[in-house]
Structure formats: C-alpha cells, structure tokens
Amino acid sequence: MAIQVTILGANSAIPTATRFPTSQVIDINQSRYLIDCGEGTQMQLRRHRVRLQRIKAIFISHLHGDHYFGLIGLINTMHMLGRQTELDIFGPPDLKQVLDLQLKLADTKLSYKWNFHPLNFGEPEVIYEDTGVTASTIPLDHRIDCNGFLFQENKKKRKIRRELIPELNIPVEQFQNIKAGADFVDDKGVLHPNSTITEDPKPSYSYAYCSDTKYNESIVEVVKGADLLYHEATFLEDMIKRAEFTHHSTAKQAATIAKMAEVGQLAIGHYSARYTDFSDHLKEAKAVFENTQLATEGKVFSLPRVKPKKKEVE
Amino acid sequence: MAIQVTILGANSAIPTATRFPTSQVIDINQSRYLIDCGEGTQMQLRRHRVRLQRIKAIFISHLHGDHYFGLIGLINTMHMLGRQTELDIFGPPDLKQVLDLQLKLADTKLSYKWNFHPLNFGEPEVIYEDTGVTASTIPLDHRIDCNGFLFQENKKKRKIRRELIPELNIPVEQFQNIKAGADFVDDKGVLHPNSTITEDPKPSYSYAYCSDTKYNESIVEVVKGADLLYHEATFLEDMIKRAEFTHHSTAKQAATIAKMAEVGQLAIGHYSARYTDFSDHLKEAKAVFENTQLATEGKVFSLPRVKPKKKEVE
Numbered sequence A, B: 001m002a003i004q005v006t007i008l009g010a011n012s013a014i015p016t017a018t019r020f021p022t023s024q025v026i027d028i029n030q031s032r033y034l035i036d037c038g039e040g041t042q043m044q045l046r047r048h049r050v051r052l053q054r055i056k057a058i059f060i061s062h063l064h065g066d067h068y069f070g071l072i073g074l075i076n077t078m079h080m081l082g083r084q085t086e087l088d089i090f091g092p093p094d095l096k097q098v099l100d101l102q103l104k105l106a107d108t109k110l111s112y113k114w115n116f117h118p119l120n121f122g123e124p125e126v127i128y129e130d131t132g133v134t135a136s137t138i139p140l141d142h143r144i145d146c147n148g149f150l151f152q153e154n155k156k157k158r159k160i161r162r163e164l165i166p167e168l169n170i171p172v173e174q175f176q177n178i179k180a181g182a183d184f185v186d187d188k189g190v191l192h193p194n195s196t197i198t199e200d201p202k203p204s205y206s207y208a209y210c211s212d213t214k215y216n217e218s219i220v221e222v223v224k225g226a227d228l229l230y231h232e233a234t235f236l237e238d239m240i241k242r243a244e245f246t247h248h249s250t251a252k253q254a255a256t257i258a259k260m261a262e263v264g265q266l267a268i269g270h271y272s273a274r275y276t277d278f279s280d281h282l283k284e285a286k287a288v289f290e291n292t293q294l295a296t297e298g299k300v301f302s303l304p305r306v307k308p309k310k311k312e313v314e
Helices: A041-047 A071-080 A095-105 A172-179 A218-223 A237-246 A251-261 A279-286 B041-047 B071-080 B095-105 B164-168 B172-179 B218-223 B237-246 B251-260 B279-286
Strands: A003-009 A023-028 A031-035 A055-059 A087-091 A114-118 A126-129 A133-139 A147-153 A206-210 A228-232 A265-269 A292-294 A300-303 B003-009 B023-028 B031-037 B055-059 B087-091 B114-118 B126-129 B133-139 B147-153 B206-210 B228-232 B265-269 B292-294 B300-303
Touching: A003 A041, A003 A206, A003 A228, A003 A265, A023 A041, A023 A147, A031 A133, A041 A071, A055 A071, A071 A087, A071 A095, A087 A095, A087 A126, A095 A114, A095 B095, A133 A206, A133 A218, A147 A218, A206 A218, A218 A251, A228 A251, A237 A251, A251 A265, A251 A279, A265 A279, A279 A292, B003 B041, B003 B206, B003 B228, B003 B265, B023 B041, B023 B147, B031 B071, B031 B133, B041 B071, B055 B071, B071 B087, B071 B095, B087 B095, B087 B126, B095 B114, B133 B206, B133 B218, B147 B218, B206 B218, B218 B251, B228 B251, B237 B251, B251 B265, B251 B279, B265 B279, B279 B292
Parallel strands: A031 A055, A055 A087, A087 A114, A206 A228, A228 A265, A265 A292, B031 B055, B055 B087, B087 B114, B206 B228, B228 B265, B265 B292
Antiparallel strands: A003 A023, A003 A300, A023 A031, A126 A133, A133 A147, A147 A206, B003 B023, B003 B300, B023 B031, B126 B133, B133 B147, B147 B206
C-alpha cells in the first residue's frame, strides 16, 4: 500500500500499565517516519516489530512530555545498536537543548549524524521532502507551541503502456521524459501525444496528524481533502469546558473538523486516562462524521484501504 | 517484613519489548523509596501495583539513560495526579539541570515541592535519614560519576516486657526512656536494670545496591556484612575484557565482592541485552557465592527472608 500508519500509543498525558503515550510510525512507500515519541516508544516499536534503524526521520509536535520523553532513549538505543545512517529530527527549537544536554551528561557521542530541524509555528510550511513524500506543518492551538504534520505522497509518474515500447520502438533514454508527460516522436516522424502512450499514475494519498489542539477551524483549510485525518479526541462532549481549558478537543469536535475538511477517514485518539472504554468517543464522533475509527494502540490504518489482516480490526 | 526490594527492571543499556531498564522500589517499614528510574519505570510501578504517590524519595546512581530517562515522566505524572507531598530526589548534580529544563519547556510548575540533593562522589557519605532508615552512598567505578546506595534500617528500640507494665506500675511517660535503654525505679524505690524489664529489639537489616561498576574491591568495606547485596552482573566471565572496557562487571566478579564482603545474600542483574537466558550468570556466581539469586523483573527480595508468596519465586 502507499501509506500505512501504525498507532504505537494513544493515551494522553498519563500513561498506564498497558496504555502508552502518543507515538505513531508511518510507512510511506517503504520509508519509515516516526511522529511523536512518548515514553516507552522504543519498547512499542520492538513490540510491533518495527526496526528502529529503518526510521528515516522523526517529527515532534510539541514539548509536553507525553509526546517526546521517549525520544532521548530511542536515539540513544539507535546509537548503541551502531546506527550509521543519518537521522533527521524535526521539532520545536528548544528540543535540541534537551537532547544535547542529556547526551553531554552521559558523555555520549552518537555513532551517527543527526540533523536537527527547528520548526516555526503559526503558518503551514513545507519542512521535508524526499522522493516519495512531502511533509508540512499544521499549526495547532495548544497550551504551548504545537504543530501537526501533513504527509502528502508526491505525485506519481505516468506509466508507459508496456506493449507500445517495442511497437513504437521507444528508446530507454526517453522513458523518464514520457513518464513526466512528454509526447513522443517515432522513427517515422509521427507524433504520439503523451495521453495515447501512457496511463494515469496510481493515486497519491495524504495523511494529516493533529495532536494536541483545542477546536480550531483554521485547521480545516490545511487538511482539506486529506485521505486520513488523525485528530485528538481527549474528552467526551460532556467535558467540553475541560477540553477548552486544557486546550484539547472532544470527539465531536474532531469529527466536526473532519466533516468540514471533507477528509476520507477520521481516526481519533489521545484519550484521557480517565476513560477505560472509548465506545462513546466513537459514537459521538460518528454522529457527525460516519467514517470514524478509534486509533487505539496497535491499530494499523492503510491507504488505500485494504481488507483487514492480522493486526487490523477495521 | 523489614525491607522489601522489588525489581522493576533489570536490563542494561538497551531495553527490549519485554525487558525494562534499571529501577527498583524498596519498602522499608512501610516507607517507599525508588532507586534509579529507567524509561518506562512509571508503567512498571503501575504494573506491580506500587502507588506512585507513596514514594518518599528517589535515588539516581548516575546519568546514563537506562538509569534515569524515566524520571521526568514519573515526576510529571505525580504532578498530573495532584501530588501534594514533598519529594526528595538524590542524584548527580547535573540531573537538576535536565529536570529544570524539561519542566520549563513544558511550562509545568509541579503541584508539589521537590527537593533536589546533589551527591558527591569518591567517599561514602550519609545522604538521607528518617525515622526508619539511613541511606549512604557507595562510590562505584564506572565510565561516568556513579554512586551505589546502602540502606540501613535504624537500630530499633528495645521492647518493654508487657506483663511487667501493670506489675511494676510503669508509667506511660517512662516508656520511651526505657525503650531507649534506661533502667526503671519503681514506687518502692527498687531499681530494675533495663535488661530485666525489656527484650532485645527486632534485628535491623541492610540493603546495598551497586550498579553500574567495574570490579572494584573498595566496595567490599562499604557493604561489609550487608544482609542483601545487589551487584550488577552485565556479562558472563568469557566477556571479562568487555566488562573491563565498558566499566561493568561479570557475574563471577559480583559474587567475588559478595564473598569478600560476607553479605547475607547476593542478587545479580543489569544483564546485557545480548543474553536471553541468565542461568549461566547464576551458575558462574553460585560457584563463588552460593547464596545468589537472579534479580529478574518482578522478583521480590525480603529481609528477613520469608517463604515464597505469590510473586516470589525464591
């Protein structure tokens, strides 16, 4: 599949014996990225059999502990396992101070190069690009500076109709141009418009991650039409005042954003530790936006959607 | 019992999906103390049903992550659960910087007062005293500054022979003096020597915690005669060079220290992640010091020793 999101932890501030704080691993066309890294994330990665060293980049939304206290342990373990590959870390500027200090006090010089990318807040910005994906920030409204992240698969190239390659004698060196949209002139000087010799590429998907935030309609425009939106839903609707006060959202508010943004699917998580059952979260959200699912620990979301496999309980 | 030590985590540097880094909770006459606090300790405390808020003081041996990366999460959770009781934290001086910085960046002012006690290195020092226990440092030899901790139950008071209280008409206001060793003169002017009206107190026990350290005979004098010694045993004897190089110990070295110090029992832990079975650690240690046990996760050690209960597998 194009994008796969695995929920490593979905609890808000206070972890319990069996519920870990926020972290998600995203697989986009075989590349791995980590979003947030609460305490215990490295154990959760192992539990879900994600190879730590395959993670290319880590994105930290904000400096509340349930979103980053596991980061120093993870990068330290990558070092102890002898990582050589560079690692990109994106997060609030002050995060670097914390990591630098803890590495210095342990007298640790990491075995690999890490590139820290301090993020701005307030306006959406493209922060990362590789061959498969472009990531940008989603400004959120929390008690301290906080960004969500939008991952968009890059537009894929058109596919040359295989049977025409020998028929029209298309030379290999023309393949890239044609995939990029160029027409082709054959040996006899006949022009073949691109549309006649290629097929549409596979669709590109997008995933928007929004945690933590109070209800904030300015998110809508940024995540408009995303195939999958994760939106925090710390509380039920009867605690809307508490949500407002703590700069969090209710399940209904998350669904309202999903509906306004006309996303494909909504995943809700970051549950307050006061709840032991999330069926009311789901009910309240579904009343507003039907295509909602709980982002509980271990859950895997796939784009395009596939039929349930082992771990998936769609 | 007088002292109870519960092993919350016993792995060295690299945690795995099921093995947590170092932390131990000690119960001494109903008071709780925590030694070291690797990542995930707060989840382990909950798993072992230890109430976080009952912990009076935390002792951190050194600033390698597997011994303290869980501390900021734990003190943060204590805050979020509304702790009011003061908390004492003992550790290397620089530890305060890390905690201060992380609290500042999260804009968190803890709900309780925490008293940070920076420790010295090099000489054993008494660092903590309350009505039940006296704790002192055990200087260790590791790659960075590191202390072990010796917990000694305070000498208990003598017990007045109950049947003599009415017989000799001993007034309540004399009880404390007599328990402290005073003689008693009754209404008729007869002197009753303390030894005739009291019984010996219950014995006082001691627990010595030594992690992390290379083989270091100067420990022997400090832990001499301890009822229970925990000594790290990261490696087996065939990796003695690696132990020396990384400033760790082998199981046999741990046992040698136990034997020289004539302790009551030895517990070994802090196993390298390369081992999945610790029976060879036990075998190598027992060959030198028979009364050795593995300090695996969840194991409970009691002083005085009691017959196995639910969780104990002595």
